[in-house]
Amino acid sequence: MDIKLLAERFYDYSLFIRGYSKETIKRYRQVIQFYCQWAAVEKIEDVTNENVRSFLFYGRTKRQWKANTFIIYHKTFVVFFRWCQAEGYLKSSPVGDIEVPKLEKRLPNKFTKQNALRLLEVVFNYPYKYRFVRYRNHAMFSMFIFAGLRFKELLKLKYTDVDIENLTIFVNQGKGSKDRIVPMSLALAQTLKRYLDERKRLNKTCPEFFTSLTLNRGITKDGIKHIVTEMRAASGLKFTIHKLRHTFATLMLEGGCDIYSLSQMMGHSDIKTTTIYLYASPQHLRSQITKHPLNDLV
Structure with missing residues (x-):
C-alpha cells in the first residue's frame, strides 16, 4: 500500500x-x-x-x-x-521499544511586573500616525498580559466573544478544542472599551474583535507579528507573545490567585501544567515561606 x-x-x-x-x-x-x-x-x-x-x-x-x-x-x-x-496494514507498530529522551524541565520565561508595565507604556506612547492603532495595539497587548490569551486565540476572537458589561472573554475552541471563559479585570475593560469606541467611530463592522486599520476585516497573523517586532525595538525588551502569557500566569499567582482558578483561566487540560508557575515566581514562594511556624522564634 x-x-x-x-x-x-x-x-x-x-x-x-x-x-x-x-x-x-x-x-x-x-x-x-x-x-x-x-x-x-x-x-x-x-x-x-x-x-x-x-x-x-x-x-x-x-x-x-x-x-x-x-x-x-x-x-x-x-x-x-x-x-x-x-486498519490491518501493519502487524505491529515499528515504533516498538524506541526510547524517548527525558524532557527538560525549564521555568517559564516571563517579565517582572515592572517590565510588563514598561511594555504597556511603550505600546501606548509609541508615535503612531492614527489614534485607532494606538488604542488597538494597547488593547491587544493588554489582552496578553491581563488575560493570558494565546496568539491564535486572540486572532480568532470575535466581537461577540468580549462582554465588557459582564467582564468576561469567551475563548471559542482554544488549544485542545476547548471552550473557556476568562474573567476581565476593570483595568482591561477600560482599555478594551476605549478601543471599541474608536472601532465604532471608524465604522468597523467585521466579526473579528481586533481589526485592520485600512480594511474592514480582522488583523492578520503577519500584522500582529509586525507590531511585536516594532514594540521589541521600541522598548528594548526581548519577548514573545507566549512570554506575555507566562507573565500573566506568574503575576496572577503573585497577586494571590489560587492554582485551580489560574488553571481554568489558562485553559490547561491538566493542573500539573499550571503548577510550574509556582516555581517561576520567587515572590510567591517568599510569601509562602513566611508561614513557617518557627519564624516567630527569631
Missing part, C-alpha cells in the same frame, strides 16, 4: 473523526513526509523499526533536536502506526 495515500486517509480520519485541529494535522503531515523522504519509504511495507529508529537518531544527533521535538516526532509515529495497525 502506498504510504502517501494511506497517510492522506489518516489525516482525514484524524480531522473529521477524531476532531484534531488543523495545526495537529499539519504537524502529522510534516513529520510523515519528512520521514518518507529521508528513509526513501514509498510503501507501508517499507517501514521498519530500524529505519524509524535511524531517522529519530538522525534528528536527535545531526539536526540537534531538543527533547521536546524528538517527543513530538515519536508521538506522531505512535498515533499513525497505531492507526495503520488497527
